[in-house]
Amino acid sequence: MSKSSEGELSLEERMRRLEEILARMESTEIRLGEALELFEEGVSHVKTAGEVLAAAELRVEELLADGQVISFEDKVE
Amino acid sequence: MTRIESDRGLSPFDDSGIETSEEVLTEQSPKVWSVSQVNRAVYGLLESSVDQLWVSGEVSRWTRSRAGHCYFSLKDERAQIRCAMFSREADQLPANPEEGTKIRVFGRVTLYEARGEYQLVVRRLEPEGEEGLWRLAFEQLRHRLDIEGLLKDDRKRALPRYPGCVGIVTSRKGAALADILKALRRRAPWTQVLIRDTRVQGEGAALQIAEALTQLVNTALPDVIILGRGGGSVEDLWAFNEEPVARAIAASPVPIVSAVGHEIDVSISDLVADYRAATPSSAVEAAVPDVRVLAERLEQAGGQLGRTLRRVSEGQRSFVTEGRRRLQVAIERQFTPARQGLDRACKQLEARANHLTNRQRMKFEGLVGRLEALSPLATLCRGYSVARSMDGRVLKSTLDFTQGSVFELQVTDGKLLAETLGAGEGDGKDE
Structure with a gap:
């Protein structure tokens, strides 16, 4: 629902995928080749998600009655 | 009320008393009452002569003092009575009734001596009829929604663990919005916020x-x-107790966190929503994970990835080692009989070959003997020799020799080089 841009995973999707990967890697019947692939993917999610967390600044927008979405100016304390 | 008229003998309002005053007025020594005395007397009269009673009317000028006592007027088309409801009773009220709300109250008529005003001290207050008090409306709506199953726990959905976009429905000017945004900035700064x-x-x-x-x-x-x-x-929170809000929440496919008022305020909106938060800030705590917790989880996940990979690869290595060992055993098992068979076959083959070679040799030797019998060598053995030109022709006739020509002479055990010195005796027909 909240893709930040085309083809890029949202933080939620990334975290969910990461949990999936971990669960799969914990399973006993995994082969080394698959584990390696999952490991690489997982590491990239950890890295990217970490960057998202570190860099993000709350983006606040307002939905108007006519359906327009505009940037919301509020006082930042 | 009739008792006020019927009860007699209460000075100074009994008939005799009034008459006495009039008499006093016309004569010389008038009896003068103090204000307090009069009020005390009226107080006593009211207290003793009027039983507790129900009174119905419309609420007007409702106020609540700091101490929690409520003062208001109860009125109908022609008259009004001041009413007081002290905090012990007033605190039980679910709401302050709105101006004009039809209610009925139960209490006693008394006199507020300090002011000389009579009033109704209210013990109980109830809505009159269908409309009126919040509580009634609240309970009715709650009952209706409950029958429809909209308040059931199993309707409540889990909130997303890592929401990317948080929607907010509130007043842009309200304190709640400021609290929510502040908490979101602190807790989940990666989120996108959409305010309506x-x-x-x-x-x-x-x-x-x-x-x-x-x-x-x-x-x-x-x-x-x-x-x-x-x-x-x-009153301020009332909109969140109304049906349209409840219906909109129930219809939403997106999980809703309701945060209306303070901890003690429970609204219909809270009951229908997927999650009830006591305050706007705790709504944020329910809706988004803390960035620190998330960062910790990521770090943990990183470690976990490494550990599991190591475990899998170690498992795999021992699997390979084990596999190789088992494969070897299997091969051994499979090939041992074959090898033994092969060995046996080799021996047989060798024996057979030896047998064959011996026969062959004997056969060959016999053949050689027969061949030798035909060979010129055998003749040579008997003392003959063969002369051959250097190019290998057999020289049979004297005509084949010329004076001084060199030729080869084969005898039984080798070859000699010879030279023609000249023709010998005889006609040369015998060699």
Whole structure:
């Protein structure tokens, strides 16, 4: 629902995928080749998600009655 | 009330008393009452002569003092009575009744001596008829929604663990919004926030809230929506107890966190929503994970990835070692009989070959003997020799020799070089 841009995973999707990967890697019947692939993917999610967390600044927008979405100016304390 | 008229003998209002005063007035020594005495007497009269009673009317000029005592007037078309409801009873009220609300009260008529005003001290207050007190409306709506199953626990959905977009339905001017944004900045700064401003109190607020919520849901952007407002009086919070809001929440496919007023205020909106937060800030705590917790989880996940990979690869290595060992054993087992067979076959073959070679040799030797019998060598053995030209022709006739020509002479055990010295005796027909 909240893709930040085309083809890029949202933080939620990334975290969910990461949990999936971990669960799969914990399973006993995994082969080394698959584990390696999952490991690489997982590491990239950890890295990217970490960057998202570190860099993000709350983006606040307002939905108007006519359906327009505009940037919301509020006082930042 | 009739008892006021019927009860006699209470000075100074009994007939005789009044007459006495008139008499006193016309004569010389008038009896003078102090104000307190009069009020005390009236107080006593009211207290003793009027039983507790129910009175119905419309609420007017309702006020609540700091101490929690409520003062108001109860009126009908022609008259009004001042009423007091002390905090012990007033605190039981679910709400302050609105101006004009029809109610009935139970209490006693008494006199406030300090002012000389009579009043009704109210013990109980109940809504009169269908409309009226909040409580009644609240309970009715709750009952209706409950029958429809909209308040059931199993309708409540889990909130998303890592929402990317948080929707907010509240007043853009309210304290709640400021609290929510502040908490979001601190807790989940990666989120996108979409605010839908709405009036949250007053006439028509409930419909506006419902519309705002529906519109926000229809954008399909938010993963979770916080709906609410800050603290206020029961009247202020009332819109969140109205049916349109309840219906809009129940219809939302997006999980809703309701945060209306303070901890003690439970609204219909709270009951229908997927999660009830006591305050706007705790709504944020429910709706989004803390960035620190998330960062910790990521770090943990990184470690976990490494550990599991190591475990899998170690498992794999021992699997390979084990596999190789088992393969070897299997091969051994498979090939041992074959090898033994092969060995046996080799021996047989060798024996056979030896046998064959011996026969062959004997056969060959016999053949050689027969061949030798035919060979010129055998003749040579008997002392003959063969002369050959250097190019290998057999020289048979004297004509084949010329004076001085060199030729080869083969005898039984080798070859000699010879030279023709000249013709010998005889005709040369015999060699």
